[in-house]
Amino acid sequence: MMGDDDTGRLTRAGLNLIQQALSIFDSELRLAVCNRQYQLMFDLPDALTRSGTSFEATIRHLVERGEYGPQPDIEAAVQVRVEQARAFAPHYMERTRANGRTISVEGSPLPQGGWVTVYTDITEIKRQEGMLRAHSAELSDQLLAHAERLALANRALAATNAALEEAKRELTEIEARTRQVTEMMPAHIAHMDRDYRYTFSNRRLSTVMPGSLSDIVGVPVAEALGPDTFARIEPELARAIAGEATVFEITHSPSGRRIRIALTPDRGADGGVSGVYVLSTDVTHEAQARAALAQSSKRELAAQLTSGLAHDFANLLTIIMGLQGRLARTAALPPDAAELARATLAAARRGGTLLDRIAAISGVRELRPQPLMIAPFLTELAAMARPTLGEAVVLETSVEGLGLPVLLDPGTLQDSLLNLILNARDAMGSAPGRIALRACPVRDTWVEISVADSGTGFSAEALERGLEPFFSTKGGEGSGLGLSMVYDQTKLAGGAVRLENRPGGGARVTLRLPLRPAATATAPRLVLLVEDSDEIRAGVREMLRGMGHTVIEAASAAEARELADLPGIGLVLSDINLAGAETGVALARSLLARHQELPVLLMTSLPEGHALRAGAPCTVLSKPVSEAALMALLVPGVAA
Structure with missing residues (x-):
């Protein structure tokens, strides 16, 4: 494989074989590259041909040496040429130097900033033109002048063509990069005309909406998406064609995915809408999370509304069941009254069962996937x-x-x-x-x-x-x-x-x-468990062992710091509140400073907003720690 230095040497060697002088200055007006002919043509010292040399220094050297003829104010002459370079524009010109030789100067801007300039010694061409004028009396002065102008125009045209070719190449590269970027995005990006026919697509439609067509340029939207999906989005497409941007969501029936679609009118210079830009994104997981969060919020609200009523109702049922029980045990109660008492007790018990079911719906329940x-x-x-x-x-x-x-x-x-x-x-x-x-x-x-x-x-x-x-x-x-x-x-x-x-x-x-595929269990690790409570440490230790991990234990930060240097430690799990002056947060910081690749987790019963918990440099588990929560962190893909 060729390194950057080898490539640079080959490039310079190739440029030195060119008979024309060449220089490339960057956007900061500093020399990037030049060839040997550039130094020889202008008789420049080595210091002015090194990369990084300022354009101003080179111009000052040439002005002081008389390259541009006598100058009454050298500093002004230098600044004029520097300012011209800052506002660089493509150009072609011919000038006669102080040494009597004539050169053509052709400059073109670069897409990355800066410019490249090619200098050609055309002294012999000019001499031949002069000889032709002197020895061809039969040719009119007008024809010779016309030929000279034509030659000049041809040279300028060649320079223009070179600039156009460079611009064409740059546009082609930009288009290729743009298409590559759009095709890498996890979304469908497209454009359609007013007749609902695709004119551009990044070929991601079948990925976002499985079962749809893939190659859809020139295809009607209804055919690409299917009649059912098209019927659902057609009203929104009509709004976009009418000039109104819109964002909406649909459920894609063939795949069951939730799709968010953004439609942006394509407005021309006259303000009219010639088509619509389309961005379609799969938001199924986001929609699932929203649904779960909304249901959890409704459960919490229901629990708040029903908890007080359920408490009072339960007290009333307790009183009713107590009184009816005493009444049913009365020995002299007539048979009809005893039957009523038993029926009342049965109804009260059923009311208690109903309260339990309401609590099951409205009460807080943690999912344990x-x-x-x-x-x-x-x-x-x-x-x-x-x-x-x-x-x-x-x-x-x-x-x-x-x-x-x-x-x-x-x-x-x-x-x-x-x-x-x-x-x-x-x-x-x-x-x-x-x-x-x-x-x-x-x-x-x-x-x-x-x-x-x-x-x-x-x-x-x-x-x-x-x-x-x-x-x-x-x-x-x-x-x-x-x-x-x-x-x-x-x-x-x-x-x-x-x-x-x-x-x-x-x-x-x-x-x-x-549908969330479960990852297989990770390879067994050696876990350092730091907890000052024997009971909690024993419970967490059994969870970790049940997952196949080996556990060593410490009851303080000082003890944990000594054990952390043992070879093979794959994880440190520590409580935040530890016996002694040092907290688990301080322990985690010191371990991460010494072993940057060592995974560290903390656990605590402190609330979310507590300052000590907020200052933790790693993930924090809330106590009581569940096996599902541990698995969520130790096995990729498992949600707590």
């Missing part, structure tokens, strides 16, 4: 559910295309699917029937898990209101919170729930959850 194999999970779920279905109901499971673990919360997913299976059983009544539990991926975006039954299907009202809290088709037997809990847990995970009737009869409920 972990690597989950779908097929074994559904097999175990079916084995758990079959005894409750009876012999007349057949439960089938089917999994397609999910052979690798994905990140899901098995607890909430199991609760949701059991709820749906029992609802399907109730929908079929005592008649024989079939329940199908199926799972499959939707592109690389979603995991779809459906529960379908062979019952009578949803009523029109149930399809519209089935996910609302307290809506029930079971009369007094149902709380109306089953599907609502399924909806809540699915939305909290960033997913969606769909209710529908099957074409052949029966109902189907589909859960669509984010």
Whole structure:
């Protein structure tokens, strides 16, 4: 491989073979490159041919030597030429030097700034022209002058052509770089005309919207996107053609992805719109996060609204159950009154159960996603559910295309699917029937898990209101919170729930959850665990060992600092509040200063805004530390 110095020497050697003088000055008016002919033509000292020599120094040397004839004010003559260089423009000129020789000077600007100048000694050409004029009396002075002007024009034209070729080359390079940049972007960038036909595309459409065409230049938008997607964006396209910029989001039905589309009118010099610039971006993960955050906010608000009422209601139920219990135990109570007391107690107990279900919906619940194999999970779920279905109901499971673990919360997913299976059983009544539990991926975006039954299907009202809290088709037997809990847990995970009737009869409920492949466990590490509480240290140690890591322990910062120098330490996990004067934050800073490549994590029960926690130089885990939170940091791709 040739180095920069070798390339520079080859370049200079090649330039020295050129019979013309050449110099290149940069945008700061400093010499970048020149050849040997440049020094010989102007008889320059070596100091003025070195890279970095200022243009002003070179001009001053030439003016003082009389290169430009007698100058009454040398400094003014130098400054005039320097200012001309600062406002450099392409030019061609011919001038006679003080030594009597004539040279042509051709200058062209460079795209990076600065300019290149080529000097040609045309003394012999001028002498031949003079001889021709002197010895060709038969040629008119007018013809000779015309020939001289033509030669001058040809030389100037050649210089202009060279500048145009350089500009063309630069434009070609700019266009190639622009296309390369647009094709590297994780978004579809395009332009279409007023007839909704693509005139430019960075060939990323099929990546952002799988199933769409890839080579779409010259293709109508409806054909490239498909009729369904085009119908959804056509009103926005019309607004953009009318001159209104717009940004909106759609769900791309074939892939299930959430797409954000920005449309910008292409306005001409006259202000008219000749087309539309299109920027389409896949925001599926962002939409999933927004949905989960919105559901979490609604849960928090619901918890705030219901907690006080639930507390008071629970107190009232406690009083009612106590009084009715005493009344039911009265020996002389008439049979009718005893039956009323027992019915009142049953109603109160059911009210308590209802409070528990409301708390399950509105209370704070932390998602604990972990690597989950779908097929074994559904097999175990079916084995758990079959005894409750009876012999007349057949439960089938089917999994397609999910052979690798994905990140899901098995607890909430199991609760949701059991709820749906029992609802399907109730929908079929005592008649024989079939329940199908199926799972499959939707592109690389979603995991779809459906529960379908062979019952009578949803009523029109149930399809519209089935996910609302307290809506029930079971009369007094149902709380109306089953599907609502399924909806809540699915939305909290960033997913969606769909209710529908099957074409052949029966109902189907589909859960669509984010498809996040789970990374395999990292290679075992030697972890230095720093914690002054024996109980907490023992709990965290068992979590780390359960993940396959080896643990050594320290109870103070001083002890940890000595152990950190042991060979093979792959991670330091320390509490912030440690016994002694030194905190975990100070320990982390000193370890990172000594071992810049050593991963360091801190854990604490201090709140987010605490100054000591805010000053940590690394990631901080909140106590109590969960196994999911640890795995999120130690295994790439796992979310806490």
